[in-house]
Amino acid sequence: MNRRISRRNLLQAFGVSALSGAGGLAAFPGALRADPVRQRDSAARLVDGKIIQPQRELPVLHETDILVVGSGPAGVAAALAARRTTGAKVTLVERYGHLGGQWTGGLVLIVVGMYGKSRVQMTRGIGEEMMRRLTKVHRGIVNYGPGRNPTVDAEALKYVMVEMVVEDEVDVLLHCWGVDAVTDGSKVCGAVFESKSGRQAILAKVVIDATGDGDVYAAANAAYEHIPYxxxxxxxxxxxxxxxxxxxxxxxxxxxxxxxxxxxxxxxxxxxxxxxxxxxxxxxxxxxxxxxxxxxxxxxxxxxxxxxxxxxxxxxxxxxxxRMSRLLDGVKQLTYKDAQAGTPYPDRIGYSGDWTGTDYEWQIPYGALVPRKVDNILAAGRCISAERRMADLIRVIPPCFVTGHAAGVAAAVSLQDGCLVRDVEVAKVRKILKEQDAYLG
Ligand SMILES: Cc1cc2nc3c(=O)[nH]c(=O)nc-3n(C[C@H](O)[C@H](O)[C@H](O)COP(=O)(O)OP(=O)(O)OC[C@H]3O[C@@H](n4cnc5c(N)ncnc54)[C@H](O)[C@@H]3O)c2cc1C
Structure with a gap:
């Protein structure tokens, strides 16, 4: 007998009440499963005119050696460098659905500040590798060559970045917004993320804040300067x-x-x-x-x-x-006076060229990545420690590669040597950076 299956029969077959929803979604088995977040009865409540969020235990989404939050030029460079240095387990987390930060999602396509005095190329290593790979991609990059400021295609770059993180086996989580830090005394041991899966924690041995805005170090209570720009x-x-x-x-x-x-x-x-x-x-x-x-x-x-x-x-x-929001209060602060005078930083981990038409080149000390008080976290990219005038100069893409690259290597070395990132042997970091083709003068 040709029995016609009504919507009611179908819903009953899945154990779903026909009254449960007007939309087609209600017909999916499991569509009525209670939201795991709601199950914990965690909704904020209005109590005496105040909004109170009940205390709750957070599920652990993931555990890793090195957690990099933010996938702009600094974050991607940091994740790749950390993987390549010791093969540590590295997780890169991004709030949007693509990699590249302002370079791709912000459509900031031209790369300036790669060259220092006498047109010496100061951005090499991972940053240079990305651009070289773009030359192999159809319409990936234009004006690439010695002494020039290349312009990339955002889609080609998103593709190249995906290829690179996949090749180096970086764990990537997209659509996760870092909203808090996980701390144990003065140490950062992870971060809390909001996503469609709810509020969850990722635990890590070292965290690199490459959010551009210092969201994670601020949440961990590291001091910073708040800059309107x-x-x-x-x-x-x-x-x-x-x-x-x-x-x-x-x-x-x-x-x-x-x-x-x-x-x-x-x-x-x-x-x-x-x-x-x-x-x-x-x-x-x-x-x-x-x-x-x-x-x-x-x-x-x-x-x-x-x-x-x-x-x-x-x-x-x-x-x-x-362009700018938070600047870390770091162990060292990049100052314009020092940079202009060419004051040598013994702990320099790289250079930035100038992009404002002068022939200056800026050294970047490792201490500018390290918060004064909070441990187990490094800053990379445009939110490192620099006075405002200097921050405006080193916020461009090439120095973000440089600090990302260095943060990744330093995080890996700290794990290998069993020390805090603030105590890392900088000479060792510099040696590895050189081996990875970074420019150190
Ligand atoms: C309008 C404009 C023009 C510019 N022009 C140039 C130029 O011509 N040439 C040049 O070289 N540079 C230029 N810059 C500067 C340069 O683009 C950025 O400073 C550089 O991209 C910063 O790199 P970053 O990795 O530090 O941060 P970003 O590129 O900002 O990347 C940060 C990443 O972190 C993610 N993120 C942020 N918060 C969270 C969070 N809480 N949780 C999870 N993920 C998070 C972001 O989505 C983003 O992907 C310009 C910038 C702007 C805004």
Whole structure:
């Protein structure tokens, strides 16, 4: 007999009440399983006008030797370096669904500050390796070569970074937002993450904070300086004519055409944006809304210019352009005076070239990665210890590679030698960095 299966029969077959939901999702077996987070009765409660979060035990999502939080240029370099140094178990955790941080998600495509005095290339090692690999990828990089500032394609770079972390067997967890540190006395022994799986902890022997914003070291109670700075939003426009049409007699060429990218006709358009607080969610929201309107209108205006009628907005960056937010109070602080005077740092772990048109080169001491008081955690990337003026110079991509690379090696060495990261033998770190093709002068 040809028996027709009604929706009610089907739901009953799965042990699900037909009244349980109007949507198709309710028909999935297990769709009515209680949320493991809710099971612990952890919802915040309104008590006497205050919101109280009950105390609860957190599940451990994962255990690792070295936990790197944030997958920008610094985080990816740190994770690869740590793996390559001793083969330690390394876990790289990122709040978004891709690797690369501002370099990819922020569409900050041009790499500046690779060269120091006499055009010596100071960014080598893992950073250089990434760019070299991009030359092998279709439309991966343009303007790559000695003395130049190359521009990458964000999608090609995301791909290359995935290839590299997979090859080196780094554990990667995406869509996990680091919201707290796990501490044991003065030692950091992991971090707490929020994700679709709920609030969970990852335990680690050493943590590297490469969030750009120092989210983990701040949560661990390391001291820092809170800096408001320019926050923009980068975009890409397409169909930009090349060579540029000649402007009518007496008119200037249009503004907002940005810089070249590896894709013909596509250009990346930077935006400085107003000074604002990157740690204030209302500000971040306000800026996103304003910047998106501004970019759209700017492109519309460009389209009114003769010769540019076919230009269109390809994309706005998925990540807001935060340049600076927290700067660590480190064992050493990079100062402009020292950098300008070329004061030698015996514990230097690399250099940054200048990108503002001078011939300076900046040494970076290991102490700038180490918090003054909190243990077992290193900072890497734009949130290391530097005075504001100096931080503006070393926040660009190449020095973020340099500090990420060094943090990864130092974390691995500390585990191998059974010491705290603040007590690591810097001479050993420098030796390994050289072996891994980093530039140390
Ligand atoms: C608008 C703009 C223009 C710039 N122009 C240039 C330029 O022309 N050339 C140049 O070389 N540099 C430029 N920079 C600077 C450079 O892009 C960044 O400073 C550099 O990418 C910083 O690298 P990072 O790895 O330290 O941090 P980021 O690139 O910021 O990466 C941090 C990563 O951590 C993740 N993260 C953050 N918080 C958490 C959390 N709590 N939990 C989990 N993950 C988290 C982020 O999603 C991100 O992936 C520019 C920056 C901006 C914003």
């Amino acid at each position: 320019h926050i923009g939003l980068v975009s890409r426009i397409g169909n930009v004519p090349h060579p540029p049409p000649k402007p009518p007699e007496g008119a200037k060429p249009p503004r907002g055409l940005g810089g070249i990218t590896p894709i013909e006709g596509a250009r990346w358009v930077n935006m400085q944006g107003p000074t604002s607080d990157a740690l204030d969610v209302r500000e971040l929201s306000r800026l996103e809304l304003n910047h998106r309107r501004q970019i759209w209108r700017q492109v519309e205006r460009l389209r009114e210019t003769p010769g540019y009628e076919d230009v269109y907005l390809m994309e706005t960056a998925p990540q807001l352009g935060v």
